[in-house]
Amino acid sequence: MTISTAVRWLVLSLLLAMTLVASVFVGAADLSPGEVVSALLGRGDETTRTIVLNLRVPRAALAALVGACLALSGAVFQALLRNPLAEPYILGISGGAAVGAVTVIVLGLGVQFPWLLPVAAFAGAIVAMGVVLRIALGAGGALDTRVLLLAGVVVGAFFNAIILLLLNFADANTFRAAVFWMMGNLSGATWRSVSLLAAYLVPASLVLMALARPFNLIAVGEDTALYLGTRVGTVKLVAYLMTSLLVAASVAVSGVIGFVGLIVPHALRLVWGSDHRMLLPASMMAGASFLMLTDTVARTIAAPAELPTGVVTALAGVPVFVVLLMRSTK
């Protein structure tokens, strides 16, 4: 490992540590750093302990995990599709997962069968991915940036319409909860959702990182990758399954949060190049930092009111998207 590589990992680690500290110490409730520390050590009064240990820490952890999932899937989609704009939200895959999840919520099955929500989200994500790729290939090939994005946006709009249709049949409380959740929100964080997401992220990220070198080759071209000895079909199948799983699990616990998978890998590619052996783990770390930071902003900027995290990431992400689009179609 060269010195500059070591420095980069160090910077990413520091960033992760700092954003983690910030998101635990900063919040709507006015707690001094001393109070937070003693709560973390299991001391202090009951209310403070509850706020810190059952609200802030799981929320920071969930933000970190969702950020890691989304940034990792974004980086993988970009390699598989040879498209720097590919991202789970823009490709409509988050929307597909949301349809699955909202169906379960509206049918009122979520309470009775908690495992059903991620499963339905996964099914929705797989369907969305299949439809988008089918449209893009049928209309001129996944290589064409504009066709692929158009397919993703159109399919995303369709899924939104389905969600709104489903919500017509929901009662007022379900409706409010579902809409809030569709805008991407981490306020539902519990230790249960944290452990659920971790259970998906750990194995899926290991599988994806193991495929980093094949991703490097596929990013140049599928035929090229085949001729260099990659089993392209198998790699793509596994990668699409793993990313669908990650997107579905993120959507199931936090709703639709867009653009993380666009901003984070793009920034890392600028400073670090495109070797996926570095890019994938770095995306997870930086994605975790990025979403903890945006979520801290979302929680505090309009306190005591709370902005949906997805709104903040979209406000940051759309300008990045426009810049990338202008560059890629030049």
Added chain:
Amino acid sequence: MTPAGPTFATRDLEFRYPGQARPAIDGLTMQVDPGSVFALLGPNGSGKSTLLKLLLGALTPTAGEANYLNLPVNRWPRREYARHVGVVPQLEQITFPLTVRQMVAMGRYPHMGAWRAEGANDRQAIDRALERCEIVELAERPLGTLSGGERQRARVARALAQEPDTLVLDEPTAALDIHHEMAMFELLTQLARDDGKTVVIATHNLNLAARYATRVLLLDQGRLSAAGTPVEVVDADIIGRVYRWPVAIVEHPGPGADTGSPQVVPLARAGGGAGSGGSGGSGGRPTGSQ
């Protein structure tokens, strides 16, 4: 080192794209001998790229067989095949920044797999490939800053880093000027002559194929139209018929080893090109028509 039997061989090879009435490759039997520089010729849409993809296992024959070293291509484990056959495909779009060295290092994948770290052997193979293609000084440059000719050399270097016995190139000089086109053909013939590699090139350049190839195969609508030495295949009747355009054949004036090789001169159909003034109608007779 040179294996017995043909490098590539097909028998009654057929490939039909889904939904197409006519096969893209239609009952083709051919072979490529080891050590040859084999040029694959034919008009646009004659099936050159499809045939290469069948020989390389990117497509599966709908009938007949395509073998590499007497084993059906689709039965070869992909990494082992990639240690034998290096490919320079036609289309490759660099979406994400890569340096020349990173690109060439990808040629080590068949030897390294997904996990093994780059060792001394790998670095030597990469350095040799860079030297062979005369791009050592470009190694740290991003691919996006290279000229078309330099980028093409980097892709040949990637194939050489695979340390293959066989090189397959799909229109390697399609976008290159004369200088880079000549340099590419000279490099490829050197690789066959000095390094003993078998080289298969699909190309539109009949004249360079006639000068540099030891064997040529002419495809027409997925069928074999002619195969043999350049002198046998590059013939006014055959070329005129397959390309549906009148041509004359002249001998290369030299100097050089390829002096006298057949060169195709397409003729003006309507008697005299724009620049030929009043040279009359004699050049307009369609040689290939009956």
